[in-house]
Amino acid sequence: MWKPYLQLMRPHQYLKNLVVFLPAFFAQRILEFALLKDLAVGWVGFSLLASSIYIFNDYRDREDDRAHPIKKSRPLAAGTVQVSWALGLMGGLILVGTGLIGWVNPRGLIVAGIYIIINLGYSLGLKHVPILDLTQIAIGFLLRISLGALLAVPFIPLSGWIVMMIFLGALFLGLAKRRDDLLLAQQGHKVRRSIDGYNLTFVNGAMILMGSVLIVAYVSYTLSPQTQAKFDTPYLYTTAFLVVLGILRYLQLVFVEEKGGEPTRLFLSDLSLQILINAWGILCLWLIYFS
Numbered sequence: 001m002w003k004p005y006l007q008l009m010r011p012h013q014y015l016k017n018l019v020v021f022l023p024a025f026f027a028q029r030i031l032e033f034a035l036l037k038d039l040a041v042g043w044v045g046f047s048l049l050a051s052s053i054y055i056f057n058d059y060r061d062r063e064d065d066r067a068h069p070i071k072k073s074r075p076l077a078a079g080t081v082q083v084s085w086a087l088g089l090m091g092g093l094i095l096v097g098t099g100l101i102g103w104v105n106p107r108g109l110i111v112a113g114i115y116i117i118i119n120l121g122y123s124l125g126l127k128h129v130p131i132l133d134l135t136q137i138a139i140g141f142l143l144r145i146s147l148g149a150l151l152a153v154p155f156i157p158l159s160g161w162i163v164m165m166i167f168l169g170a171l172f173l174g175l176a177k178r179r180d181d182l183l184l185a186q187q188g189h190k191v192r193r194s195i196d197g198y199n200l201t202f203v204n205g206a207m208i209l210m211g212s213v214l215i216v217a218y219v220s221y222t223l224s225p226q227t228q229a230k231f232d233t234p235y236l237y238t239t240a241f242l243v244v245l246g247i248l249r250y251l252q253l254v255f256v257e258e259k260g261g262e263p264t265r266l267f268l269s270d271l272s273l274q275i276l277i278n279a280w281g282i283l284c285l286w287l288i289y290f291s
Contacts, residue, residue: 004080005089008058009051015264017047019141019166020148023156028231028288033225035152038104040270042151045100046144049112053119055086062124069189070261104151107138111147130197134178138170165214172210172247173263176254179203180261207254211247218243234291242280249273 006041024030051157058065058076065077094116101108109185118136127133145166149156178198180193221227232264249272254260 004075005085008055008075008086008089009093010054011047011051012264012268013050013054014047015267017043017050017140017144019144020046020151022162022166023145023149023158024152025161025284026159026288027152027156029156031289038151038153039148041100042104042108042147042150045097045104045108045285046112046115046147047097048100049095049097049115051167052090052097053118053123054118055090055093055119056220057123058082058088059083059086064192067189069184069192080278098234100145103155107150108147111143111150115143118143125206128193130194133194134171134174137174138167141170161217161224161227165217165221168210168214168217172207172214172250175203175207175210176260176263177251179254181260183258198219198290204255207251211251215240215244231291235291236284236287239280239283242276246273246276246280249276268273 021030021039024032024035026126029035035112055076060073062076062083064095065071065074068077071077076083076086098109098112101112117137122136126136142163145158145162149158149242178195179200181195182198182200182203185191185195202281219237219240227236228234249270250260250266253270253273259266266273267277
């Protein structure tokens with residue numbers, strides 16, 4: 001009985017909420033137990049909040065989802081969860097999620113409030129506006145890292161580097177999802193209305209552009225004298241090799257294997273991406289904290 005409700009909450013999407021830990025990681029504070037505990041609670045709270053938004057979005061799109069080859073299996077579209085129960089769960093998740101965030105640090109509620117407002121606007125129609133739909137996805141990721149910075153005591157200032165790279169990375173992943181929608185549309189399936197503002201030429205070119213700029217930004221960050229002085233190591237640039245390989249692997253999955261509709265499921269299922277991401281994390285941890 002509980003499986004459709006768990007499916008409704010989409011716990012696999014919680015993976016992308018782990019970016020709340022990035023500000024502390026690059027501020028060399030991730031090993032502080034008290035901060036790590038607070039960020040973990042904040043991550044759970046934000047994940048529950050995100051689940052409430054997924055439920056609202058599924059509620060709004062349940063009729064359209066029934067015509068989608070994949071989304072038709074979602075609980076509300078398939079009828080395995082009653083609308084009243086889904087909306088009740090949504091309300092409970094909002095209360096618990098905001099409660100956890102506020103318990104860690106009340107200023108985190110600012111981010112939670114903005115996230116709810118933006119995503120309500122997204123679900124109510126802004127997701128049908130080309131480019132703006134991608135921008136809202138990217139803003140959602142910026143709010144995640146802002147939450148990680150705000151929950152810390154003292155507050156962790158966000159560098160322009162991390163803000164720009166998170167923004168570019170979110171656009172890169174969002175474009176991959178739009179490409180998947182375009183492929184489904186070509187097969188005659190009904191997809192989101194914003195897809196009318198895209199075509200494969202634009203999406204393919206934009207993905208390559210975002211990936212290229214992201215690589216240049218990351219390499220520039222690791223080679224920056226300020227970065228090398230901050231972490232007291234000249235070798236952070238070695239992590240850029242893993243970033244380049246990771247982006248190439250993702251492009252291969254999207255362009256060659258025509259995947260990319262669910263980035264989190266792709267990360268959870270592709271061994272090559274898992275190896276590259278874990279190797280990047282371990283190498284960064286060693287260079288930033290122990291070298």
